[in-house]
Amino acid sequence: MMTILPIFQLIVLSNAATNEVKEVKIILLDHDLSEISRNLTRKITASDHFKLTGSLFSKKQALEKMQANEADIILEIPNRFEKEFIRGEKPAIQMLVNAINGQQATVGSGYLRNIISTYSQDILSEVHWVPQSNHSSISISTRYWYNPLLKYTDFMVPGILAELTALLTIVLTAMNVVREREIGTIEQINVTPIKKWQFIMGKLIPFLCVGMFIMTVGLTVGKIIFHIPMAGSLILLFVYAFVNIIAVLGFGLLISNFADTQQQAIFVAFFFILIFILMSGLFTPIESMPTWAQHLTKVNPLAHFIAVSRKVLMKGSGFVDLTSEFAYTLILAIVFNVSAIWSYKKQE
Amino acid sequence: MNSYSIEVENLTKKFGEFTAVDNISFKVAKGEIFGFLGANGAGKTTAMRMLTGLSKPTSGQGTVAGFNVIRDHEKIKTRIGYMSQKFSLYEDLTVRQNIRLFGGIYGLSNQEIREKSETILHDLRLSEVSSKLVAALPLGWKQRLAFAISMIHDPDIVFLDEPTGGVDPFVRRQFWEAIYEAAGHGRTIFVTTHYLDEAEYCDRVSIMVSGRIEALDTPTNLKKQFNASTMDNVFVKLVR
Ligand SMILES: Nc1ncnc2c1ncn2[C@@H]1O[C@H](COP(=O)(O)OP(=O)(O)O)[C@@H](O)[C@H]1O
Numbered sequence: 236m237m238t239i240l241p242i243f244q245l246i247v248l249s250n251a252a253t254n255e256v257k258e259v260k261i262i263l264l265d266h267d268l269s270e271i272s273r274n275l276t277r278k279i280t281a282s283d284h285f286k287l288t289g290s291l292f293s294k295k296q297a298l299e300k301m302q303a304n305e306a307d308i309i310l311e312i313p314n315r316f317e318k319e320f321i322r323g324e325k326p327a328i329q330m331l332v333n334a335i336n337g338q339q340a341t342v343g344s345g346y347l348r349n350i351i352s353t354y355s356q357d358i359l360s361e362v363h364w365v366p367q368s369n370h371s372s373i374s375i376s377t378r379y380w381y382n383p384l385l386k387y388t389d390f391m392v393p394g395i396l397a398e399l400t401a402l403l404t405i406v407l408t409a410m411n412v413v414r415e416r417e418i419g420t421i422e423q424i425n426v427t428p429i430k431k432w433q434f435i436m437g438k439l440i441p442f443l444c445v446g447m448f449i450m451t452v453g454l455t456v457g458k459i460i461f462h463i464p465m466a467g468s469l470i471l472l473f474v475y476a477f478v479n480i481i482a483v484l485g486f487g488l489l490i491s492n493f494a495d496t497q498q499q500a501i502f503v504a505f506f507f508i509l510i511f512i513l514m515s516g517l518f519t520p521i522e523s524m525p526t527w528a529q530h531l532t533k534v535n536p537l538a539h540f541i542a543v544s545r546k547v548l549m550k551g552s553g554f555v556d557l558t559s560e561f562a563y564t565l566i567l568a569i570v571f572n573v574s575a576i577w578s579y580k581k582q583e
Numbered sequence: 584m585n586s587y588s589i590e591v592e593n594l595t596k597k598f599g600e601f602t603a604v605d606n607i608s609f610k611v612a613k614g615e616i617f618g619f620l621g622a623n624g625a626g627k628t629t630a631m632r633m634l635t636g637l638s639k640p641t642s643g644q645g646t647v648a649g650f651n652v653i654r655d656h657e658k659i660k661t662r663i664g665y666m667s668q669k670f671s672l673y674e675d676l677t678v679r680q681n682i683r684l685f686g687g688i689y690g691l692s693n694q695e696i697r698e699k700s701e702t703i704l705h706d707l708r709l710s711e712v713s714s715k716l717v718a719a720l721p722l723g724w725k726q727r728l729a730f731a732i733s734m735i736h737d738p739d740i741v742f743l744d745e746p747t748g749g750v751d752p753f754v755r756r757q758f759w760e761a762i763y764e765a766a767g768h769g770r771t772i773f774v775t776t777h778y779l780d781e782a783e784y785c786d787r788v789s790i791m792v793s794g795r796i797e798a799l800d801t802p803t804n805l806k807k808q809f810n811a812s813t814m815d816n817v818f819v820k821l822v823r
Pocket residue numbers: 598603621622623624625626627628629630
């Protein structure tokens with residue numbers, strides 16, 4: 236196992252953890268519906284970095300989609316765009332970028348800007364009836380939504396906070412139980428009529444308190460030192476953290492059932508922790524991962540934790556926007572803990 | 584109801600190819616002090632772990648406190664106490680906290696735990712150190728505390744795995760007095776030791792060699808049978 240795990244890690248991570256962004260979700264608000272604007276749309280959708288998730292006419296609707304995480308970028312083409320372009324009046328295309336996800340936002344909007352400016356140069360040759368005018372060009376105004384100044388700490392700190400909380404609790408539980416196995420105290424417990432679920436609960440509850448405490452300290456530090464935004468309900472975030480910590484603790488306990496020594500426990504815990512972190516969306520946006528890797532993130536409690544803490548703190552998302560994260564995390568919590576109870580052996 | 588608290592037939596434990604306990608059969612009467620003797624590695628701990636439900640027998644049958652060792656190992660655990668060879672109370676908890684913890688696990692009420700705590704602290708003269716960490720106690724005190732805690736739920740049988748290992752003769756004496764007192768209340772005591780002089784304190788002893796029980800009787804009868812003056816001599820003759 237000691238050799239298979241790192242090899243697995245090498246394969247999975249080098250494919251999934253990429254700097255490239257893919258499938259940036261775009262919503263188009265084309266108020267002009269002219270030939271030039273349609274051609275531009277075609278150029279954008281032809282690129283495999285982008286995925287057109289809707290063509291709408293109402294900005295309000297488009298923003299709602301962004302709130303629901305169905306759009307990374309809203310591209311708004313004003314009416315009279317074609318006319319102004321031909322007259323050389325430099326019409327402005329507006330780009331609204333969902334900056335909750337730093338990389339998707341900066342890299343994605345960079346790509347898009349590139350496509351648009353290339354297009355504005357090519358336009359003259361492609362659209363034949365356009366009269367020759369050297370002044371014709373397109374200007375782009377960009378606005379970053381949810382993180383207007385694209386502050387790195389604003390999207391990293393909530394993510395790192397979620398990460399630290401999850402990791403510390405995984406390691407602490409796994410180590411704690413294995414340490415008892417090494418010292419021998421667990422034998423004195425196993426010789427009592429204690430039920431397996433009681434033992435697991437006995438380990439879960441204290442570490443759940445530790446986890447919630449870490450979370451509280453982290454949020455406070457984030458607020459005081461990094462001035463992270465707190466747009467949404469902290470209660471909602473804590474309720475979610477409660478479920479998530481139960482899930483990761485279950486995972487830690489599961490690891491402890493298969494380790495005889497603390498070294499083994501650490502090794503296995505760190506193997507999973509590394510995968511959890513690198514495939515959590517903390518660095519590489521989940522949308523940019525290959526599809527199979529995106530499916531893997533569904534069983535990664537950390538990915539959900541990071542998504543929720545960013546959405547709640549930066550976007551002010553409410554419970555309805557987080558139902559899928561809540562559902563997956565709840566399922567993980569149940570699966571991990573039931574497996575931990577089930578695989579705990581009172582008898583050798 | 585039968586009058587045996589432990590009955591075992593052909594109990595065997597293998598670790599891979601290696602047979603640690605090889606077809607042992609014996610009966611222990613209620614209230615008996617049963618000594619389980621043997622050199623290091625003879626298989627005493629392994630046998631005891633099967634009887635206490637900590638280890639699954641590879642083959643064989645048996646009952647402990649009236650429950651089947653294969654099927655009802657969790658029920659056995661309600662009726663037995665166990666003191667492992669390796670000291671295994673929580674060293675980073677205080678004396679009182681350890682008593683509380685195990686009292687709670689065995690399902691004692693708060694009232695019962697309070698009473699038991701006072702009795703144990705008083706009997707072992709540990710009242711003064713009751714809020715000290717167990718780690719700070721001398722080994723002899725730790726062992727006696729572990730013994731007392733193993734009986735916190737009033738079990739029918741107590742299993743003691745080398746309870747006097749590494750402690751000085753004075754504490755050993757004290758410990759055996761405590762064993763006698765526990766047996767006086769009708770409890771069965773199953774005790775392993777490699778101090779052969781301690782065999783004399785037992786009602787009956789079995790001598791284990793390489794996983795098998797090679798002799799089993801009262802100390803007096805064994806000495807007669809092997810024509811030896813001490814248990815030490817019995818052992819030497821048996822091993823040779
Ligand atoms: N979990 C185990 N795996 C493999 N071998 C074991 C295990 N436990 C004990 N043994 C072996 O079984 C034999 C009997 O050990 P043990 O029952 O501890 O002896 P004793 O208590 O009489 O000193 C020893 O040779 C020991 O190495």
